Amino acid sequence: MRTWLTERFSLKVPVVCAPMAGVAGGRLAAAVCNAGGLGMIGVGDKTTPDWIVDECRFMRSTGRSFGIGLQAWALPLNSGQLEAAMASGASVVSLSYGAYETYVEGFRSSGMVVATAVGNVREALAAHEAGVDLIIARGAEGGGHGRNDIGTLALLQTVLDAVATPVIAAGGIGSSRGLAAVIAAGAVGAWVGTAFTATPESTTTPNARKRLVAAQDTATVYTTLFDVAAGARWPAEFGERALRNDFYGLWEGREPQLSKDPDALRAMADARLIDDVDVTCIDAGQGVGMLRSDRAASEVIREFARASDLLRAAAAQG
Numbered sequence: 001m002r003t004w005l006t007e008r009f010s011l012k013v014p015v016v017c018a019p020m021a022g023v024a025g026g027r028l029a030a031a032v033c034n035a036g037g038l039g040m041i042g043v044g045d046k047t048t049p050d051w052i053v054d055e056c057r058f059m060r061s062t063g064r065s066f067g068i069g070l071q072a073w074a075l076p077l078n079s080g081q082l083e084a085a086m087a088s089g090a091s092v093v094s095l096s097y098g099a100y101e102t103y104v105e106g107f108r109s110s111g112m113v114v115a116t117a118v119g120n121v122r123e124a125l126a127a128h129e130a131g132v133d134l135i136i137a138r139g140a141e142g143g144g145h146g147r148n149d150i151g152t153l154a155l156l157q158t159v160l161d162a163v164a165t166p167v168i169a170a171g172g173i174g175s176s177r178g179l180a181a182v183i184a185a186g187a188v189g190a191w192v193g194t195a196f197t198a199t200p201e202s203t204t205t206p207n208a209r210k211r212l213v214a215a216q217d218t219a220t221v222y223t224t225l226f227d228v229a230a231g232a233r234w235p236a237e238f239g240e241r242a243l244r245n246d247f248y249g250l251w252e253g254r255e256p257q258l259s260k261d262p263d264a265l266r267a268m269a270d271a272r273l274i275d276d277v278d279v280t281c282i283d284a285g286q287g288v289g290m291l292r293s294d295r296a297a298s299e300v301i302r303e304f305a306r307a308s309d310l311l312r313a314a315a316a317q318g
C-alpha cells in the first residue's frame with residue numbers, strides 16, 4: 001500500500017496511531033513507529049511541557065518520524081506546550097478542537113506537517129483554507145472527543161470530494177477491513193485510536209484495559225457528562241465517545257445537577273485515584289467490540305497490513 005502518507009514518512013503501513021492524551025506516550029508511539037506505522041504523542045490540557053520534552057527526546061532517539069497531537073482550545077492556557085511542541089523534532093503536529101488557524105503557519109515553517117480533525121464538510125473547507133497539510137476526516141464513531149455529526153464513511157466521501165488536501169480517515173477503523181475500505185475510497189490512510197488503547201505499550205490503567213477488552217460493540221456513548229464531572233474546561237461543542245458505566249447511568253441527562261453536586265464531583269476525583277472504572281471515563285469508539293486481547297502495538301499494525309491482501313482481492317473481483 002503506497003499512499004501520500006507512506007511516501008511522506010517512509011511507512012510500511014498507512015496507519016497513524018492517534019495522539020491520545022493519557023494513553024499515548026513515547027512507548028506506544030515508538031512501538032507503532034518500529035512496526036511501520038506512525039506513532040503520535042498525545043498532549044492534554046494538563047500535560048506539562050517537561051513531559052513533552054522527555055517523551056520527544058525519547059522519540060528522537062529512535063530515529064523514526066513521529067507526531068505530536070495538541071488540543072487547540074488549551075493552547076492559550078499553555079504557551080509552554082506550544083514551545084515544547086515546536087522544539088520537539090516531530091514530523092507531524094495535529095491541532096484539533098478549537099481555534100487552531102493562527103498556529104498553522106508557525107509549525108509549517110518549522111518543517112512540520114500540520115493536521116487537523118474535521119467532523120463535517122464546513123470544517124474541511126476551513127482547514128483547506130487555513131493551509132493545513134493533512135485533513136483528518138473524523139466520523140461520529142470515533143473514540144475520545146470530537147463531533148457527533150456524521151459517520152466516518154459518509155464524512156470521508158464528502159470531504160474527499162470537497163478538498164484537494166490529503167485526507168486521512170478516523171473513527172471506527174479497527175481492522176484491516178476498515179483500512180482497506182478507506183484506502184479504496186481515496187484516503188491516504190487511517191488515523192486510529194481505540195484499536196491501540198489496550199496495547200501493553202499504552203498508559204491505559206489496568207482496570208480500564210480489562211473493560212476495553214470485554215466491551216461489546218454497543219458499549220459506547222457520546223456525552224459531555226464525564227467532562228462535567230471532572231470539571232474539565234473543554235468547549236461545550238465537543239463531547240466525547242466513551243464506555244457507558246454505572247456513573248453514566250446514574251447521571252445521564254442530568255448534567256446541570258451533576259455540575260453542582262460536590263459529592264459526585266468528589267466521587268469522580270476519588271475514583272481516578274483507585275482506578276474505579278464503574279465511575280471513571282474510558283474513551284473508546286464504536287470499534288471497541290473488535291478489541292480482543294491486549295495485543296502488542298506491533299500485532300495491531302501487522303493486522304492492519306493485511307489490508308493490502310483485501311485490496312488485491314477486491315481488485316481481482318472487478
Ligand SMILES: Cc1cc2nc3c(=O)[nH]c(=O)nc-3n(C[C@H](O)[C@H](O)[C@H](O)COP(=O)(O)O)c2cc1C
Pocket residue numbers: 018019020021023042043044069070071094096117138141142143144145146170171172173191192193194195197282283284285286287
Ligand atoms: C482514549 C482516547 C483518547 C484520545 N485523546 C485524543 C487527544 O488527546 N487528542 C486528539 O487529537 N485526539 C484524541 N482522541 C481521538 C483520536 O485522535 C481519533 O480521532 C479517534 O481515536 C479515532 O477513532 P477510533 O477511536 O474509533 O479509532 C482520543 C481517542 C481515544 C480513543
